[in-house]
Amino acid sequence: GENVEQHPSTLSVQEGDSAVIKCTYSDSASNYFPWYKQELGKRPQLIIDIRSNVGEKKDQRIAVTLNKTAKHFSLHITETQPEDSAVYFCAASLSGGSNYKLTFGKGTLLTVNP
Amino acid sequence: GAVVSQHPSWVICKSGTSVKIECRSLDFQATTMFWYRQFPKQSLMLMATSNEGSKATYEQGVEKDKFLINHASLTLSTLTVTSAHPEDSSFYICSARDPGQIYTEAFFGQGTRLTVV
Numbered sequence: 001g002e003n004v005e006q007h008p009s010t011l012s013v014q015e016g017d018s019a020v021i022k023c024t025y026s027d028s029a030s031n032y033f034p035w036y037k038q039e040l041g042k043r044p045q046l047i048i049d050i051r052s053n054v055g056e057k058k059d060q061r062i063a064v065t066l067n068k069t070a071k072h073f074s075l076h077i078t079e080t081q082p083e084d085s086a087v088y089f090c091a092a093s094l095s096g097g098s099n100y101k102l103t104f105g106k107g108t109l110l111t112v113n114p
Numbered sequence: 115g116a117v118v119s120q121h122p123s124w125v126i127c128k129s130g131t132s133v134k135i136e137c138r139s140l141d142f143q144a145t146t147m148f149w150y151r152q153f154p155k156q157s158l159m160l161m162a163t164s165n166e167g168s169k170a171t172y173e174q175g176v177e178k179d180k181f182l183i184n185h186a187s188l189t190l191s192t193l194t195v196t197s198a199h200p201e202d203s204s205f206y207i208c209s210a211r212d213p214g215q216i217y218t219e220a221f222f223g224q225g226t227r228l229t230v231v
Contacts, residue, residue: 034219043207043222044158051217089157096217098210099146106157 002027004092006105014113019080021108023090024072030092033066033073034102038087047088048075051096080112117141118210120223127198127230135193135226137208143188144210148220149181152205161206164191198230 003026013019025033031052036044050057050064050073057064061080066073077084087109091102117140127133137147147164162183163171170183180202182194195202207225211218 032217041225043224045222046219049217049219087155091220096215098144098213098215098218100211101148101160101163102209102220103160104158107155109155 002030002092002094002103004090004103004105006090006108008108009106010109010111012111012113013080015080015082017080019075019077019084019110019112021075021088021090021110022072023074023092023105024070025092025103026071027092027094028068028071029094032093032096032100033064034091034093035062035064035075036089036091036104038089038107040086044089077110080110082112082114085110085112118144118208118221118223120208120226122226123224124227125229127228129199129230130197132194132196133198133228135195135206135208135228137191137193137210137223139189139210139221142210142212142214144191145188145213147185147191147208147210149183149191149193150207150209152207152225154205158207161193164208166191195228198228200230203228203230 006023034049037047038044063076087107090105093100119138121136145166149161150158164185166185172178185191208223209220
């Protein structure tokens with residue numbers, strides 16, 4: 001089955017700096033890659049996702065890049081703010097369809113210091 | 115947006131008793147729902163895939179007789195932790211994806227904090 005590796009496990013940055021989180025996946029058939037943000041005690045919330053036919057996607061301060069050949073994808077957060085502090089999870093799925101499970105990475109605890 | 119609701123948010127039970135957790139999709143009909151378990155400061159580990167009208171598919175290492183899943187309607191899946199023990203204490207969270215979308219995110223319930231004493 002699919003295996004998703006995520007690095008780093010913790011990341012501390014100064015407010016205004018950029019943060020990068022990287023993930024690799026094992027199943028070349030995976031074609032949907034979402035990123036979730038989870039604040040303490042709360043449910044994960046989607047922040048951005050990318051499909052395998054796209055190499056990069058951007059939404060304001062957040063961007064995701066995908067390298068299908070190397071089977072890795074990355075989350076980039078620019079101009080970080082204290083409210084960006086949370087645990088971030090990458091995930092991979094064989095399909096964007098509703099019946100397909102997501103396999104999650106182990107998460108990255110991002111701390112943005114004021 | 116689509117909403118998945120989970121109940122209860124937290125529960126404390128005595129060792130040996132059973133606990134039922136409900137997961138409802140409020141904005142769409144979910145033929146498939148997913149149940150995860152999350153330990154403190156750890157990732158979301160898929161326990162099982164709940165299929166409406168048929169048996170759930172359990173991940174390797176998950177005891178199906180201990181974690182009973184029922185998906186009797188298109189908007190409700192339940193997870194029952196049977197004969198709970200302290201090691202079952204965890205954060206359980208469900209999710210569902212909208213079948214009306216070709217590419218759909220997974221919407222998560224609020225999660226249930228189970229404490230077995």
